[in-house]
Amino acid sequence: MSACGIAGLINIDGKRENGRKVVDMITTMLERENGLGAGYACYGLFPEMQEHYCLQLLLDDRQSKEAVEDLLVERVEVHKDEEVFTRKVKGMRGPYPLIWRFFLEVPRKRIDENPDLEGEDDYIVDMVMEINSRIPGAFCMSSGKDMAVFKGNGWSHDIAEFYDLERYSGNMWLSHSRFPTNTPGWWGGAHPFNILDWSLCHNGEITSYGTNKRYVEMWGYKCTMLTDSEVVTYLWDLLCRRHGLPPIVASMAVAPRYYDDIGRLADEQREVAIRLRRTYANAMINGPFSILVGKARPVPTLIALTDRKKLRPMIGGISGDEGTVFAASEECAIRRVERDGEIWAPVAGNPLIARMGDGIVWDGLKDQSQYKRMRVIA
Amino acid sequence: MRFNGDRIVPDHDNCVACQRCAMKCPQGAITIKENEMAFPAHSAYTERIRRIGWEQASTGGVMLSSCGNDLPYRSIFDDLVLDAAQVTNPAIDPLREPIETRCFLGARPDRLDFTETEDEILLDTEMSPGVMLRTPIMIGQMSLGSISYNAQIALFRAAMETGTLVGTGEGGLHSDFYEYGSIINSEVASGRFGINPPYLKKVASLEIKIGQGAKPGHGGHLPGEKTTEMISQTRMIPKGTDALSPYPHHDIYSIEDLQQLIYALKESTRYRVPVGVKVAAVHNVAAIASGMVRAGADFITIDGFRGGTGAAPRIIRDHAGIPLELAIAAVDQRLREEGIRHRATLCAGGSIRYSADLVKALALGADVAMICTPVLIAMGCRVCQQCHRGLCSWGIATQNPTYTQRLDIDVAARRVSNLLYAWNEELREICGAMGIDSVESFVGNRDRLRYLGPNPRIAEILGVKHAGEAWG
Numbered sequence: 001m002s003a004c005g006i007a008g009l010i011n012i013d014g015k016r017e018n019g020r021k022v023v024d025m026i027t028t029m030l031e032r033e034n035g036l037g038a039g040y041a042c043y044g045l046f047p048e049m050q051e052h053y054c055l056q057l058l059l060d061d062r063q064s065k066e067a068v069e070d071l072l073v074e075r076v077e078v079h080k081d082e083e084v085f086t087r088k089v090k091g092m093r094g095p096y097p098l099i100w101r102f103f104l105e106v107p108r109k110r111i112d113e114n115p116d117l118e119g120e121d122d123y124i125v126d127m128v129m130e131i132n133s134r135i136p137g138a139f140c141m142s143s144g145k146d147m148a149v150f151k152g153n154g155w156s157h158d159i160a161e162f163y164d165l166e167r168y169s170g171n172m173w174l175s176h177s178r179f180p181t182n183t184p185g186w187w188g189g190a191h192p193f194n195i196l197d198w199s200l201c202h203n204g205e206i207t208s209y210g211t212n213k214r215y216v217e218m219w220g221y222k223c224t225m226l227t228d229s230e231v232v233t234y235l236w237d238l239l240c241r242r243h244g245l246p247p248i249v250a251s252m253a254v255a256p257r258y259y260d261d262i263g264r265l266a267d268e269q270r271e272v273a274i275r276l277r278r279t280y281a282n283a284m285i286n287g288p289f290s291i292l293v294g295k296a297r298p299v300p301t302l303i304a305l306t307d308r309k310k311l312r313p314m315i316g317g318i319s320g321d322e323g324t325v326f327a328a329s330e331e332c333a334i335r336r337v338e339r340d341g342e343i344w345a346p347v348a349g350n351p352l353i354a355r356m357g358d359g360i361v362w363d364g365l366k367d368q369s370q371y372k373r374m375r376v377i378a
Numbered sequence: 379m380r381f382n383g384d385r386i387v388p389d390h391d392n393c394v395a396c397q398r399c400a401m402k403c404p405q406g407a408i409t410i411k412e413n414e415m416a417f418p419a420h421s422a423y424t425e426r427i428r429r430i431g432w433e434q435a436s437t438g439g440v441m442l443s444s445c446g447n448d449l450p451y452r453s454i455f456d457d458l459v460l461d462a463a464q465v466t467n468p469a470i471d472p473l474r475e476p477i478e479t480r481c482f483l484g485a486r487p488d489r490l491d492f493t494e495t496e497d498e499i500l501l502d503t504e505m506s507p508g509v510m511l512r513t514p515i516m517i518g519q520m521s522l523g524s525i526s527y528n529a530q531i532a533l534f535r536a537a538m539e540t541g542t543l544v545g546t547g548e549g550g551l552h553s554d555f556y557e558y559g560s561i562i563n564s565e566v567a568s569g570r571f572g573i574n575p576p577y578l579k580k581v582a583s584l585e586i587k588i589g590q591g592a593k594p595g596h597g598g599h600l601p602g603e604k605t606t607e608m609i610s611q612t613r614m615i616p617k618g619t620d621a622l623s624p625y626p627h628h629d630i631y632s633i634e635d636l637q638q639l640i641y642a643l644k645e646s647t648r649y650r651v652p653v654g655v656k657v658a659a660v661h662n663v664a665a666i667a668s669g670m671v672r673a674g675a676d677f678i679t680i681d682g683f684r685g686g687t688g689a690a691p692r693i694i695r696d697h698a699g700i701p702l703e704l705a706i707a708a709v710d711q712r713l714r715e716e717g718i719r720h721r722a723t724l725c726a727g728g729s730i731r732y733s734a735d736l737v738k739a740l741a742l743g744a745d746v747a748m749i750c751t752p753v754l755i756a757m758g759c760r761v762c763q764q765c766h767r768g769l770c771s772w773g774i775a776t777q778n779p780t781y782t783q784r785l786d787i788d789v790a791a792r793r794v795s796n797l798l799y800a801w802n803e804e805l806r807e808i809c810g811a812m813g814i815d816s817v818e819s820f821v822g823n824r825d826r827l828r829y830l831g832p833n834p835r836i837a838e839i840l841g842v843k844h845a846g847e848a849w850g
């Protein structure tokens with residue numbers, strides 16, 4: 001059995017689902033973890049603070065908290081801050097970090113005085129990179145709007161209890177349990193990884209890490225953590241937010257079709273596929289992976305994708321009332337919370353995309369060329 | 379050998395150590411032994427140094443040589459070891475699963491602009507011209523003149539078969555070869571020999587040669603003995619004259635001038651083909667490469683200090699330039715730091731001896747490898763370093779009909795194709811062993827290399843960890 005479990009759900013009618021459900025999903029796959037890290041991301045979490053970025057930080061001590069506060073005071077307008085609820089859990093070993101949440105806005109003048117920035121998102125990305133790389137003992141777990149990440153070093157059931165996830169409800173949840181091989185178990189290294197409102201849960205090991213890392217670094221991202229999942233998160237931010245690729249196109253960039261398959265496409269589609277492959281050659285993710293990607297804007301969207309050989313598992317599902325879409329490493333995770341409804345296995349390298357309001361945009365079963373007509377106009 | 383009446387007798391004066399006699403002897407009766415009657419030992423005044431002094435005292439001239447630098451500098455490629463997948467990232471068996479080695483020569487845009495409408499996804503980004511290669515191995519620049527007609531045609535056929543490009547070297551393209559235009563990467567060097575509009579329109583890509591790894595700071599040198607009738611027509615120069623191309627391009631004294639030539643070539647080929655620039659790996663190569671990319675080069679070729687030549691002053695061949703490994707790493711890194719790495723394909727040549735060097739060059743950051751000496755070896759070359767004499771007994775680096783007719787075009791083409799296939803297969807094996815199924819994910823993946831040499835400073839410049847250090 002391969003390492004790591006992932007599970008996610010999205011309510012496509014915009015209803016809020018309690019954290020219990022995703023915890024039930026991920027903890028079912030106990031054999032996929034070894035107690036060295038787990039985490040959750042919840043979207044649609046702070047409806048009353050929707051317009052504010054929510055920075056959720058892991059802090060070693062008061063000193064690192066002060067350093068972060070000094071930086072925030074200088075850079076942004078903090079509207080509210082609070083300690084994130086946590087409790088001691090039997091079996092989890094300390095030291096526990098201090099976990100703090102800040103709701104903030106970027107003052108307009110900050111953007112105006114910095115012509116290189118395209119917008120406030122870039123400003124936040126830079127600030128998060130700075131916190132993670134420059135302030136000792138501080139790590140920003142999440143930095144999106146209307147969402148947050150809860151993660152740490154422990155079993156998935158411990159982490160759920162530690163943060164008391166049942167106190168939270170949201171439209172979309174992602175979760176991850178770890179069986180780390182390459183990187184040490186530490187709080188910041190658990191999944192989901194996040195930048196802005198992109199979150200990523202990743203099962204696998206990326207053999208193209210060096211290439212991908214150097215590619216995102218060229219676009220200004222700093223890879224400060226010792227892991228491939230961080231790079232993949234930045235890739236999604238780069239491709240979808242900064243380059244504006246539709247999610248299905250971004251999936252085709254990171255898990256491109258084989259040239260032999262491209263050769264069999266109709267002319268128009270083939271040209272698009274070749275340009276995509278050529279331009280994003282170094283964004284291609286190689287090696288075994290299955291990932292869950294969540295984004296919040298404009299509406300919460302869940303993307304589930306595997307490598308093009310499908311060396312890691314991924315199952316999709318929809319509830320009997322057709323209100324909730326699921327994606328998980330194993331069928332049991334979905335069956336635990338949903339007895340009825342349909343289950344299917346998306347094809348290798350073909351994404352499952354579900355969007356709040358629209359439902360299943362793409363089920364990952366047919367060739368992507370059937371999604372929409374794709375053509376070149378330049 | 380020569381005839382003495384009705385007998386064949388050895389003629390030692392003419393021996394160039396081509397070893398053809400031993401290779402071709404039907405009885406396998408010839409053994410060649412190194413002449414051990416040597417100069418008295420001296421570790422500072424080696425035999426080589428004493429011979430040079432002796433020769434120069436006789437001729438009063440510049441020592442010429444050919445092939446690549448043969449001094450025993452350390453090969454950094456040999457100090458690099460490769461990674462392999464175990465347990466967590468399964469290895470891929472290239473015999474059972476696809477492992478792709480296709481790549482493109484040509485600039486890539488920063489990004490693609492897509493618009494999604496109700497029922498369509500529209501792509502609104504133009505691409506620069508690009509040539510799809512079936513393997514990231516190109517055959518480098520060897521001119522008709524430095525090598526024979528038969529040798530060149532064999533290379534063209536091999537490139538046709540394997541789906542890659544081959545350089546013409548300086549000296550234009552013989553009209554017989556126009557049919558191979560689709561696989562030709564034509565060189566535009568300082569002498570501009572043989573460059574004319576009909577020819578430019580036929581080829582797949584153009585490469586401006588500023589410098590060559592074997593002789594940085596030098597022009598071309600084709601000895602008059604090699605300028606036959608055929609060469610004189612192709613190059614558009616008088617028969618029997620030395621074809622000496624100037625050291626610099628006399629219309630390029632700055633990067634702006636280079637930009638003008640790049641765009642003049644782009645204009646004259648109607649922006650249909652990628653235009654590249656080749657330089658020798660010299661000390662400041664990273665900054666120079668950045669200038670070349672900014673000047674509009676669609677691909678850049680870095681030629682290492684072990685690169686071959688048909689004729690070059692020995693002092694330059696042996697002592698100028700820097701190792702290719704360091705140059706690839708420095709150029710790739712610099713272009714990334716400046717955010718322009720995608721604007722040009724990075725080709726690396728001159729030092730790549732076999733497939734192990736190829737894969738290491740790619741992992742260090744080159745998109746494509748360019749090779750010359752290995753394909754000559756495939757055709758029979760014994761690396762005797764006598765190309766400049768025009769007496770290549772294998773019919774490769776010569777225009778003498780007695781020798782050129784020895785090179786069987788079909789056999790030579792077959793052998794070069796075999797070599798390229800073999801290297802490509804070995805590249806696939808290495809990718810598969812690392813759990814990578816496409817060469818795009820291998821290029822610049824320095825994480826999969828480790829340094830195992832004596833000088834950690836080299837590892838630092840290469841951006842490669844030392845063996846024993848883990849990922850991350």
Ligand code: SF4
Nearest residue numbers: 759760762763765770
């Ligand atoms: S091409 Fe011919 S002359 Fe040149 S090194 Fe090879 S065998 Fe010798």
